[in-house]
Amino acid sequence: MILTVVGCSGTVPGPDAACSCYLLEHAGVRILLDLGTGxxxxxxxxxxxxxxxxxxxxxxxxxxxxxxxxxxxxxxxxGVSGPLPVLAPAGSAERVVGEGRPYTDALKWLDAGPEPFRIGPFTVRTTPVPHSVPAVAVRVSAGDATLTYSGDSGVCAELDDLARGSDVLLCEAAAAVDTPGASRNHLTPAQAAATATRAGAGQLILTHLRPWADPAAALAEARVHSARPVSLAVPGLRVAV
Incomplete structure (x- = not known):
């Protein structure tokens, strides 16, 4: 399974990065984790x-x-025919496409739940995590490889459990900068590192830093609190999971 970071900026696009979007490829099948601004x-x-x-x-x-x-x-x-499957928390369609539901026939909305979702070689599992709107963390497995993506989340046992034994934990750290309410809905780099350690993840990739954050400081903070290798998501980063 190959992970490519398409965009990794938190809240708004940065000068060099679009917002959250991660491409996973395996055996000729491609899925996206999020598709944010830009x-x-x-x-x-x-x-x-x-x-x-x-x-x-x-x-x-x-x-x-x-x-x-x-x-x-x-x-x-x-001229692409057939609907695009979109797995998301229940009720997301109305929030994403708004009134009138344009392109109704072009999207196949699937509610994220306890049952795994299969697409080609990928098995996708989700779990609800605390955020300001209904949100899920995502675990994707293909072959012998497993990646867990936090989405946006506060500290919680659900994320720890979902990430347990993952080869890669792709984890947000938007609370690297003091923003009102951030600590309730986001993780600090130290909290992301502690999550990876508790879960026994093979490596931690910090993502979703806001454009005004100091990435070097976030990386240094996470490394102090991590027993695992830590790196920063940047656009174009490719990782063989």
């Missing part, structure tokens, strides 16, 4: 957007889902 543009550097087989949305905040409708528009203009 991500459709750089996605085209790494994959044909019309060849994406499914999208998993962690939650319906714009920095995680804003480019889903542009993706559907592109698919429509290029």
């Amino acid at each position: 991500a459709l543009g750089p996605l085209q550097r790494f994959a044909d957007p019309c060849a994406v087989d499914a999208v998993v949305l962690s939650h319906p905040h714009r920095d995680h889902c804003a480019d889903l409708v542009p993706l559907v528009y592109l698919r429509d203009r290029r």
Whole structure:
């Protein structure tokens, strides 16, 4: 399984990064974890957007889902037939596409729940995590490889359990900068590192830093609190999981 970081900026795009979007590829099948503000543009550097087989949305905040409708528009203009499966927390469709539900026939909304979702070689499991709207963390397995993506989450046992034994924990650290309410809905780098350690993840990749955060400071903080290798997500990073 290959992970490519398409966008990793938290809340708003940064000067060098779109918002959250992560491409997973295995055996010719492609899925996206989130498709946030500005991500459709750089996605085209790494994959044909019309060849994406499914999208998993962690939650319906714009920095995680804003480019889903542009993706559907592109698919429509290029004559792609068949609906695109979108796995997301229940009720996300209304928040993402708004009144009137444009492109109803182009999207197949699936409610994230306790049962695993299969797409080609991928097995996707989700669990609810604490955030300001209904949100899930996501665990993706293919072959012998497993990656867990936190989405946006506070500290919780559910994320620890989902990530247990993962080869990679792709974990947000948006609370690296003091923002009102951040500690309730986001993780600090130290908390992300502690989560990876408790879960026994093979490595930690910090992501979702806000554009005004200091990435070097976030990385240093996480390394102090981690018993696992730690790195930073940057656009174009490719990792063999």
